Amino acid sequence: MKFSENDIEKFFSGKLSEKEAKEFLTWLHSREGEKVFNSRIDYLWKNQIEGDHVKKGVDQHTANDIQMLNQRGSDRKVNAAPSIYFKIAASFLAIFTISYLLFLNKPIWSNENQIVDISPKEILKSAPKGQKSKLTLPDGSMVFLNAESSIKFMDDFKVNRTIHLSGEAFFEVAEDKDHPFKVITDKLVTTALGTSFNIKAYENSSKIEVSLASGKVKIADVSRDSQIEINPGEGISYQPKLGELELQKVDIQSILNWKEGILQFEKLPLPKVIEILERWYGVDIEIKGSNHSQKIKCTGTFKPNEYLSNVLDVLGHSIEFDYEINGKNITLNFK
Known part of the structure; x- marks a missing residue:
């Protein structure tokens, strides 16, 4: 895929997809990419010098140096500027690398060397x-x-x-x-x-x-x-x-009665019945007044999604207890 100087701004503004960003960086390190990159650096450098001189002003010594460089011709410019250009290019390359890491959140390596977390969650x-x-x-x-x-x-x-x-x-x-x-x-x-x-x-x-x-x-x-x-x-x-x-x-x-919302007990010890009711209705049940509750067994089948109060009415009549409901707390009082 071919890129141009305009794609540099697209890269920094996040307008390239992950695939395009990866291809862009591969292109950047090619001979053609380096040529475009160096051209961009050269353009930015010249604009920086002119901008600083015109808009912000520079000290007289620096201004004189720039004027002298301009008067001595292109050969002198070519010899004087490369070390500065290389520094700027290195800075830009570092920025490209950091931007890539932030953009893709993964190393800049070939597909074979990428480490991606694909473990099941x-x-x-x-x-x-x-x-x-x-x-x-x-x-x-x-x-x-x-x-x-x-x-x-x-x-x-x-x-x-x-x-x-x-x-x-x-x-x-x-x-x-x-x-x-x-x-x-x-x-x-x-x-x-x-x-x-x-x-x-x-x-x-x-x-x-x-x-x-x-x-x-x-x-x-x-x-x-x-x-x-x-x-x-x-x-x-x-x-x-x-x-x-x-x-x-x-x-x-x-x-499978539980699937249909049907409660059924078949000679089940009371502690197990209490456990099922607590789970079924999301309540806490306390027993008072009986020393024999462990030995009591319950049998009964209730229609789908029966109200807890109706279940307690039937059980209370069968094994003789009264009950009190206070929100999610239930008290069984044996006679």
């Missing part, structure tokens, strides 16, 4: 207490996040389909046989090609549960080099401390 998606979230991953897969859950993955996800999960999520995986879909929870790695499955792996829980809705997945305990494949309607329960993969039949519809 981590992406975090989460659903806080009291909320659920649905999102589409870069590969087209769908993820439903339960309350107080999060996933992490890299921005090169289309070729590196690996997710770190904390909490509970349901995955509908887009099929891609060349890039297996992996979900990492603690020491457990669940791998699928094109399927749908649920994983429950809250940090304060003693176990991780994987339930398969469709397709087939492979679940591996990387700490013990053990793995198992499950089919639809099957799941595994895994306790990291014991390192055991327990295969079991599951009611996948019951497990």
